[in-house]
Amino acid sequence: MAARELVLRVNGVEHRGAAEPRVTLADFLRDGLGLTGTHLGCEHGVCGACTILLDGRSVRSCLMLAVQAEGHDLTTVEGLASPDGALHPIQEAFSEKHGLQCGFCTPGFLMSVHELLAHDPAPDEAEIRSWLSGNICRCTGYQNIVEAVQYAAVLQREADR
Amino acid sequence: MKPPPFEYTAAASVEEALAALTEHGDDAKVISGGQSLVPLLAFRFARPSVLVDINRIRGLDGIELDGDTLTIGALARHRDVELDGALRARCPMIVEAVAQVGHAAIRNRGTVGGSLAHSDPAAEWTALALALDAELDVVGPSGSRVVAAGDFFVTYFTTALAPDELLVRARFRIPNGRSGSTFVELARRHGDFALAGVGALVTLDDDDVVADVRIGLIGVGATAVRASSGEEAVRGRRPTADVLVEAAAAVDADIDPNTDVHASADYRRLIAGVLVRRALETAIARARGGDDGRS
């Protein structure tokens, strides 16, 4: 089917582009809109590298078609830092606790963690590991990611005060 | 791993969806959550000419618990069922099952109707439907019909749905009385497809005799399985350890597992028995009030 015009709201901004219906949301974000922070790790919904937020909930952008995302609010890793460039507490925590090495899986983790902390501001280790079992990392062994999430929870609670 | 070309239409109503399905027949495929279909498209295993997207249809995502009847709209997301506190208290088996559907991101998008209509023999919802005698509301160009769960799942990835029909709703009957339930599965990793899984619900009478028992299994056949032999071995008896062992052994007659890259048929048989016993133990403990799984 021919490419059709799409309007997607990403990180609070409306973007126009065109894509065939078969183009995945992940590919459209990356190639259509130049938002290359969302990465492709497997393209079949297992590794979680492509995770973004759709109306605040984490989804695999490789398992959605771009056309399906019209009318929704999308958040990608590019939307985490504040407009003045300050890191989001989750980003700050991942760096502070060395929760990333090559950085390829990291955007997917950051978005997954965002949803976790939104509904559970003080998760314990088991809850964190369970939630994050949908994001695969080959570099860190997950240890420092768990610590990063716990630290992010602390930073967010302090920011909320 | 890019999908092959297809035409795409987003239906705004059930009527529009049916019209599209009627027009395109076998060449059309419904997409709801897409968590099973999009990977098939990516691998080019599925090659529909037309995708009929039903996500825009309103009013199909309800989750209503009314007495003993749980009515779930086809577009209800797994995650919304998982978060339903009242449902967790009333029937832990359902919430425990849905919590094991993949991972959160999958559950945020995947739908109950999609899972039922896809009929993956490892899909938790299909075992729940069998165990709870679900009724599935189907609409087509000639009107609506109700399909009993036992008639709905035909074989691998095949249901009783005609190409021009749409599943809109599922009704589950949750037994009353002194009940306990659970869903346990064995998977290589958290969130993987189950090598085998068991949903068990037991209702005890005042003499601690099993008045009602439901056992549904996944991963052990061409569809989910209602383990009637296993149920028969327990129904009307006091659920002692020996009785549960008998039930686990009896289930063997109900299942016909396959061999694949993850496990052989023999292994699946073995662990199905283990899981049936463990699931019944938990369900009975909960029915007795020891561990009600409500936390």
Add this chain to the structure above:
Amino acid sequence: MTATAAPGFVGQRVRRKEDARLVRGAGRFVADITVPGALHAAILRSPFAYAGITRLDVSPALAVPGVEAAFSGADLAGRVGAFIEGARREITPSLLEQVDLEVKSCPLPVLPVDEVLWFGQPVAVVVARDRYAAEDGLEAVEVDYDPRTALPDAESALADGAPVLHPELRDNVAARLFISSGDVDAAFAAAPHVLRERFTFGRHAANAMETRSVQASYDAGRNELTVWITNPRPHLIRLNLSQMLGLPLENVRVLAPDIGGSFGTGLFAEDALIPFLALALGRPVRWTEDRQESLAMTRHARDQVHDLELAYDDEGRILALRDRFLVDAGAYNAYAVTVSYNTAAHLRGQYGIDTFSIEGLNVVTTKAPVAPVRGAGRPEAVFALDRAFDLIAVDRGLDPAEIRRRNLIRPDEMPRAMGMPYRDGKEMVYDSGDFPAQLEQALEAFGYDELRAQQAAWRAEGRLVGVGISSYVEGSGFGPFEGAVVRLDQQGNVHVVTGAKPHGQGLETTLAQVCADEFGVPFDRVTVTTGDTALIQYGIGTFASRSAVTAGTAVGVAAGRLRTKVLAVAAELLEASPADLELTTDGVAARDVGRGVSYEEIHAAAAPGPRNRTPEGLAPGLEEQYYFVPPTVTFASGTHVASVEVDVETGFVRVLRYLTVDDCGQMLNPMIVEGQIQGGVAHGIGTALFEEALYDEDCQLLTGSYMDYLLPTADEVPPIEVGHQVFLSDLNPFGIKGCGEGGAVSPPAAIANAVVDALRPLHINVNRVPLRPEALLDLIRQAKAATNRGQKEGEG
């Protein structure tokens, strides 16, 4: 060696420079880079393990909308040469003089013409406006195969009458090594006890989270080729492309930007195919491997079988070792003896076994070619030896810790010659370390004795918990060299360029730490650039736990020399002695005198021209270059302890705790060292329990998706406790040893030993990894049946 200047950044847990861009999603991986006008390639791959190509017509693809071109092997004939067999060439004559080594030429092709030798082998390529259209084009290509009976493993490839996959090899043995010392036969003949056991290590796939990408652009006017590639060896890629495509070396520029993990090295057909397309089409061309492709071929590894024999005495002391192992190299043994020699060299580990013979064969089969992957032959060796030790411990009635105590090399034996050359041809000498102390530290930190005391009580409760030990040594900092160029700018910032190419190791941070200390500026003032062959003339790359040692030393020495030069120029300007000068935020000042010059002034003074003030004998400019040539490898070591719990009804294994003690010499950044070890251990847990590249009876890949090839998640990996020893290396001025791979070497052995320990009453043996629940349940059931039979016989 001694530590340099005042202690500063080296050794500190400094936050990483890389994070600033990576946490924002602002990293630039090759697939994120878009060369304007680039076309997309997709590759048609063989669905058969072994088949003749009877017909191949790519032209129908051209009719598919969006497709611009299509090529097959026939189109490349005469236009693309063969890969340089670097691993074979680098074998030094001195090594060949010392050991019995034969490596036959077995170069990897780009596209085959007549036959395919493995499932997934590239056969043809389609180029289109985007990847979607390119894949549509693949479906139009017409190809007929004549399938033949595959050779699914080394044993079948060695059997009488097996087809010879490469006629020029004369048989299916692509390489052979034989190393021995002492009278092995006599030692075995005289020994009170001999253990003979077979150990099998399944096939593994490296699975970096980023799949491979190649993007190429050719400027015909200048005859210049630019290639972006996810590869940790950009200079090697450049050398190969220059030769394969007939371009002068200086006309090829290879850029490796951010890389999402590598876990190994290797050259692949697409590395040359995509650049060829850019030349042939006069358009930029890009290709990104998808995960299905990656699982079929990108860095398959391990796949070894060892027939190990150990001669030992009544006290469990090892008297002699004999090992014969087969490496299933896949269809092309492209990496010579890189892995198999590592296996041989590291087999005896921390133990003083001086009478030994080791034979290793690399056998070609109809599977994907294997490559060196994290550990590169060491996990296989360690698995065999550590399992064998535990078997001997059972035989002698000893605790597995005790048998190790009785055999470990003592600290007073160090440095210890190990009776054979290392792969670089130099004598293999363990330069430093204290293995017995390492073992005791690990056991103590783990609470080994406490766990042993608890074990019986748990068994009585029905909880089957076991503990396992494994240790390793690792020759790190492999040569031949690595280089650094260090330059000072007008603001007093230091810019470092190196040929190392990190992919998660944090070298932009650790090398900056070294430079900051050696030059004398704050860490924030140093920038490290990697992955551009235009910026440094020679480079080797990052793999084999080498970059901290080699690039670290190169940066440190170059930075020190630049400091000397800067002070010399400042001394000229200030008419002072360099010894009286110190670096400040703004420039260089004479101590106690209150005079100084700014970096800008120094920079101007060093510039060429009539006003140059560089001292006599020193060239203009503020730049130093240094290539460090390590004398040989320096030996890191580690001991791992793991505890597991086994579900005896299902065969499922849960890793409860995992602890390591590692010696990697001077740690540049302990936070990064610990991250490397934790990541390696997770990788090893996957290798032990979850990951296997499996083929069916026709040798077609079964594990072609992440539903089937299982990487461990946060739920399968326990917290990993990392302990340290520090024995500074003598082989570089900074005392550094490598640490990138060690974590991945011991887990399969430690976990297998722990499983066996958990099931001690059943006397099962786990001699194969990965260990799947079903396989363990089979062992348990067999053992129980045997016990029951025994009991019945006893009753009868």
